[in-house]
Amino acid sequence: MNIFWLLMMLCSMVVLLFVNPSAVLTEMIGAASGALTLSIELCAIYTVWLGIIELVDASGLSNLLAKLLRPMIKRVFKVEDENIQKLIALNISANMLGVGNASTPLGIKAIKAMDDGSGKASFSMIMLVVINATSIQLLPTTIIGLRTTAGSSSPADIILPTLIVTVITTLLGIFLVHFINALKRRKKYE
Secondary structure, X not given: OHHHHHHHHHHHHHHHHHHOOOHXXXXXXXXXXXXXXXXXXXXXXXXHHHHHHHHHHHXXXXXXXXXXXXXXXXXXXXXXXXXXXXXXXXXXXXXXXXXXXXXXXXXXXHHHHHOOOOOOOOHHHHHHHHHHHHOOOOOOHHHHHHHHHOOOOOHHHHHHHHHHHHHHHHHHHHHHHHHHHHHHHHHHHO
């Protein structure tokens, strides 16, 4: 992947050298400045949300959240371990709040806890990856933050379309994982 990005950057620089040679250095400095600004803004957003998630966990709300989501988690993920259910609940709730990067450490902990040492991804691991990839967004805070910093006049206009699309993709993802798992089990017994 690094080679791909290097080739893309080199090709862009070569094209820019032929089209507008005086802009190469200006564009590189502008892009570096924009990347640094964006990184600092995202760092601030994630710092706030990671702090909130830590407070939720320390206050015991994560246990309450896990209890509320337990029936859904048991049915969708087919996991019985309460610690794994708690990690999945926190991961899903962070994704629902639109802070996917803040939910990543929780997802990694949940995957490690589900690992049986076989070297193969279990049904529940695959389901967690699919749900993280599709993740229902009740409040897409990262995108709203990016739109705000980009100067959007109404950065929250994306809430309803994002909710509709993420609900559809998440339901489709859950269905496909269950469907493929059923096909694999059926094939195994034939």
